[in-house]
Amino acid sequence: MIHFISKRLKHSLVLLFMASLVCFTLVVSAPGNVAVLIAELRGAVATPGYVEQVAEEIGLHKPLLMRYVDWLGDAVRGDFGISYRTGTNVSADLANRMFVTGTLIAGSAVIATLISLALGFLGAFWPYKLPDRVSRGLALLGASTPTFFVGALMIYAFSVTFQLLPSFGFNGPKSWILPWLTVAVLPAAVLSRVVRVGLEEAMTSPFVLTAKSKGLGRTAILFREALPNITPLFINALGTQVGLMTATAIIVEPLFAWQGLGDYFLAGVRFRDFMVVQACLLIFLTFFIVVNLIVDLAVLLTDPRIRRQWS
Amino acid sequence: MNMLNPIFARLNKMPRAALITIGLFVALGTFAPWLAPQDPSTQSLLDAGLGPSAAHWLGTDHLGRDTFSRLIIAANTSLVSVGSVLGVAMTIGILLGTIAGYHRGWVDDLLMRVVDVGLSIPSLIISLAVIGIVGPGYWTMVLALALAWWPMSGRISRAVAVSIMSKPHIEALRVLGASPWRIYFGHLLPGTIGAVMVYATADAGTAALAVATLSFLGLGIQPPTPEWGQMLVDALPYLESDPRQVLLPGLALTAAVIGFNTLGESIALNRIPKPLTRRMLAIRRAEVASWGKENSDA
Secondary structure (H helix, E strand, C coil): CHHHHHHHHHHHHHHHHHHHHHHHHHHHCCCCCHHHHHHHHCCCCCCHHHHHHHHHHCCCCCCHHHHHHHHHHHHHCCCCCECCCCCCECCCCHHHHHHHHHHHHHHHHHHHHHHHHHHHHHHHHCCCCHHHHHHHHHHHHHHHCCHHHHHHHHHHHHHHHCCCCCCCCCCCHHHHHHHHHHHHHHHHHHHHHHHHHHHHHHHCCHHHHHHHHHCCCHHHHHHHHHHHHHHHHHHHHHHHHHHHHHHHHHHHHHHCCCCCHHHHHHHHHHCCCHHHHHHHHHHHHHHHHHHHHHHHHHHHHHCHHHHHHHC | CHHHHHHHHHHCCCCHHHHHHHHHHHHHHHHHHHHCCCCCCCCCHHHCCCCCCCCCCCCECCCCCEHHHHHHHHHHHHHHHHHHHHHHHHHHHHHHHHHHHHHCHHHHHHHHHHHHHHHHCCHHHHHHHHHHHHCCCHHHHHHHHHHHHHHHHHHHHHHHHHHHHCCHHHHHHHHHCCCHHHHHHHHHHHHHHHHHHHHHHHHHHHHHHHHHHHHHCCCCCCCCCCCHHHHHHHHHHHCCCCCHHHHHHHHHHHHHHHHHHHHHHHHHHHHCCCCCCHHHHHHHHHHHHHHHHHHHHC
């Protein structure tokens, strides 16, 4: 078990290193002279002499390897340089933005889990009957509707027509509900199919036959035998979906006027603010790697078969 | 024509509704310039925000442009950009995939590791990062989306290429002294293209979604060219007074994506052996039981 964890940690570190390399290369290879940009930001006329001075100051003349080491050292300490657009520190309100996006993803993950389990069980309990068909139809609809359209529909239904919930802002749980639901639709649809298919497969296994011959009822078998069996599968799929939620956050945050990471990333892309793009990208990639690590550990905890394999 | 045969054979098993939706989308997209009753970008502020009428079948938007015509032209925009994205992505994917499948060894390992990383990052984040560095524009969008999309076709074509390379006729060719070029271009590449094309059609829905999403964010198709995602974001400020302009493009896009997703699902299902039905299970059981009988007879 410890062997597995240490191996997995090493693997994550390698991935982190590769992610940092990608982020660094992306900005280094960007067209245009960074020194000119910064010189102009400081309000000075970008005379060749001044540009040269700036380039010297931010270390553009150093070899690439040295620049990478410097950059990585700063990034690890939470310093992502200054924004080319505003001239302020990129890391200034990064913590706040991470909290906003974290709230979005955490809430949506919980909602998606609940909805998908409910839909999946509905389908597995009455396979190929009406509830199953309804849950399948909802899953297809949820997986095919563009997230921005879901958001617009949510605002139209709950804010405009019924006037129940605020359509924008990040103030209090009431304003969190709509963005949570919007982000949760797609993962809920995908995960409900995972639950449904997983349960069906589990229900054909020999251990279910044993349970049946013991005289257990269908509900008992589904919850006591099949559910623990699909937990590792579900956790795996949930991890993928949580990773994808960062992409959804980029769409949903501007829609609901949330000042999160996704919004920041999008603004960085719009104004070609490389440092912001780089910082957000590094955070996103780190997030994927951490989520994957947690998923693998959680699967290890919930799947005795894998646990035995490694002990 | 030979290459298309597996596609036609599979078409019979597709759900009809999905085929009709896709057919409609492709037909509208192809013939849009002749089908649209009015110029999609003619503004007439006097007619802004009208409801459906004989002159404007689905009403007009906040600038008085005919919504019906814009929806149809948008299908064309969408079809063309999805086609170019998948075209570029599949070219990269098939080339790298077949090279990996042909060469194997460290080339294979390296390429497939890159594919793994590419597949684990959401396509929107990859394409936005590319657009952020290069700057927005139509061809940047196509390039950015293709960069996010090629790992998918790369993985599939590598799998197909590996299976083709292990077939006896390739070995026979080798024995006959065929050059690597002949094996690659004459046998490996054509076989792979045929198989990957089928999967690409299933991917078209997500690609259309990605184009619309980028346009929604203002980084894809630029106005005045109509595109569903961009029409939706254009109409969003008027959601309260004129929700129709938001609903119509959203519904059109959703319908197209549902069509492609259903198609993709049935392609996947036709590939994967289906779970045994109760009747099949009974037949199997009878079969297994009869084995026992034979044994006891013997």
